[in-house]
Amino acid sequence: xxxxxxxxxxxxxxxxxxxxxxxxxxxxxxxxxxxxxxxxxxxxxxxxxxxxxxxxxxxxxxxxxxxxxxxxxxxxxxxxxxxxxxxxxxxxxxxxxxxxxxxxxxxxxxxxxxxxxxxxxxxxxxxxxxxxxxxxxxxxxxxxxxxxxxxxxxxxxxxxxxxxxxxxxxxxxxxxxxxxxxxxxxxxxxxxxxxxxxxxxxxxxxxxxxxxxxxxxxxxxxxxxxxxxxxxxxxxxxxxxxxxxxxxxxxxxxxxxxxxxxxxxxxxxxxxxxxxxxxxxxxxxxxxxxxxxxxxxxxxxxxxxxxxxxxxxxxxxxxxxxxxxxxxxxxxxxxxxxxxxxxxxxxxxxxxxxxxxxxxxxxxxxxxxxxxxxx
Numbered sequence: 001x002x003x004x005x006x007x008x009x010x011x012x013x014x015x016x017x018x019x020x021x022x023x024x025x026x027x028x029x030x031x032x033x034x035x036x037x038x039x040x041x042x043x044x045x046x047x048x049x050x051x052x053x054x055x056x057x058x059x060x061x062x063x064x065x066x067x068x069x070x071x072x073x074x075x076x077x078x079x080x081x082x083x084x085x086x087x088x089x090x091x092x093x094x095x096x097x098x099x100x101x102x103x104x105x106x107x108x109x110x111x112x113x114x115x116x117x118x119x120x121x122x123x124x125x126x127x128x129x130x131x132x133x134x135x136x137x138x139x140x141x142x143x144x145x146x147x148x149x150x151x152x153x154x155x156x157x158x159x160x161x162x163x164x165x166x167x168x169x170x171x172x173x174x175x176x177x178x179x180x181x182x183x184x185x186x187x188x189x190x191x192x193x194x195x196x197x198x199x200x201x202x203x204x205x206x207x208x209x210x211x212x213x214x215x216x217x218x219x220x221x222x223x224x225x226x227x228x229x230x231x232x233x234x235x236x237x238x239x240x241x242x243x244x245x246x247x248x249x250x251x252x253x254x255x256x257x258x259x260x261x262x263x264x265x266x267x268x269x270x271x272x273x274x275x276x277x278x279x280x281x282x283x284x285x286x287x288x289x290x291x292x293x294x295x296x297x298x299x300x301x302x303x304x305x306x307x308x309x310x311x312x313x314x315x316x317x318x319x320x321x322x323x324x325x326x327x328x329x330x331x332x333x334x335x336x337x338x339x340x341x342x343x344x345x346x347x348x349x350x351x352x353x354x355x356x357x358x359x360x361x362x363x364x365x366x367x368x369x370x371x372x373x374x375x
Contacts, residue, residue, distance in 0.1 A: 043086065043127055043176040046213050048235045051300035052176075054127050054334035055372070056080060056087030057345070058305060062096050062113070063133055064141075070096050070110050072117040075360075076340055079347075081124035084373055088126050089304060089336045090117055091133035091184055094162055100146050103136050103158040106165065118170065122177050129215070129336070130166060131181035131304070135159050140185040140221060141253075150189055150197055159183075160204035167208035175213035180205060181237060181304065188220040191227055199232040217304060223287075225294040236299055240306025240328070240335065242287050243267055243278045246320050250311035263312060265319045280323040288327050303328060303335035307344035310351045318371060325375035337372065346372070 044052035057080060061072045072090075080088060094103075096110040114130070121128040133139065136158040137149025147155040163180070170178055182201045186194065198216045205212050214234045218224050222239040229236055241247040246263050248254045266279035276282070295301050306324065308317045328335050341347040346369045347362045356363035 043125055045176045046179060046235070047300065048214070048230070048233050049298040049300055051235050051302050052127070052334060053332060054087035054302060054336070056085040056089070056126065056336050057340035058089045058091055058336050058338045059117070059340055060091055060342070062090065062092040062110070064093055065095050070113055072113055072120070074120050077117075077120040077124050077126060080340065081126055083369065086126055087129065087334060087336055088117075088121050089129040089131055089181065090114065091131045093134035093139070094132065094136060095134060098162070100136070104161060111169070118173070118178060122173070127176065128178050129181050129304075130178065131184055132162070133184040135183045136162060138183060138186070140187075150187070150193055156197060156200055160200055163201050163204050164208050167205040167212060171209045175211065179213040179215055181215045181217065182234070183217065185217050185222040185239070186219045188224065194219050194226050195228065195232060198234065202232050202234055215302065215304075222304065225290055227294070229294070230298045235302065236294065237302050237304035238287075238291055240287070240303045240324050242283065243269065245269065246278070246312055246316065247308045249309060251309045263316055265316045265323075280327065283323060284327055288331055292331060301331070301333050303333055305338040306335055307338045310343040310349045314351055314353045318367060321368070321371055325371065329375050
């Protein structure tokens, strides 16, 4: 077995070779397009201690090879910008460009689709956030990876290799136009292990691009802050899915959700004979306060995912969303709805209780859109 130093050297060399040969020379240098005669206002500059209040959407064309085709759609970027939003998160699975049995064998063609997406976002003044939804050694969704990067150093080095590749590929793009989100919704590991793994990933990026803006999702599926995260110089992303009986009502991938009673907002739940009333005040206490405490230590906060599945009644969805949006605004945090097109989104969500508006061949949830735009 190779020791850690040898693994680092080997992975770095592979990353430099694979990425350096493939990167189009103009990719990082190309300026975002500005109409003739127009004055281009720069996007706000993020730091690990303070993130802009980015607002936007997740686009999941590279979320999973069996559920999406890996081809981002340019009109999505047009409409997101047209409606006044400024942020796009790209949750990507490495399965599009590599395989678990050959983690260092990178297929260049799928990466060109990410290149396009980042370029389209930059042209429209959208901050682009590249996230590894499935990284070598971990994914919150099944199936599990063959090895776990929290337990296996060789797997962790492979994950570092992928981030070095992206760091090399997009080196030179300003931080106000591109950030990296290390992995989606990490498990509830001990803080020491979390900092070790995420610190290694961040270090791999900085070996190539020392000043790249980096974000880490909270542990426990993105929901829990990590003390001392400021020590590795990254901001943090949390989630807005509480309570799950609202956000994931009858979601087919949540075991037992088909038996949940129809939710209301506010929502009353019972746990171990104790009544819990989920309302705006409870959300503030449960989902905002712990992260405000972390923010006070010098860590920027963003809500990387939030929203409700299409089986939650629409009026309940809108009331719950309004309370969340007011809390996010009160906290000074931005957000990214999961998703743009699809069951959580504003387009083609296939809700049964919405009077959709025809929008350029798509079904638009106008009420949800205008609620989002207002916050």
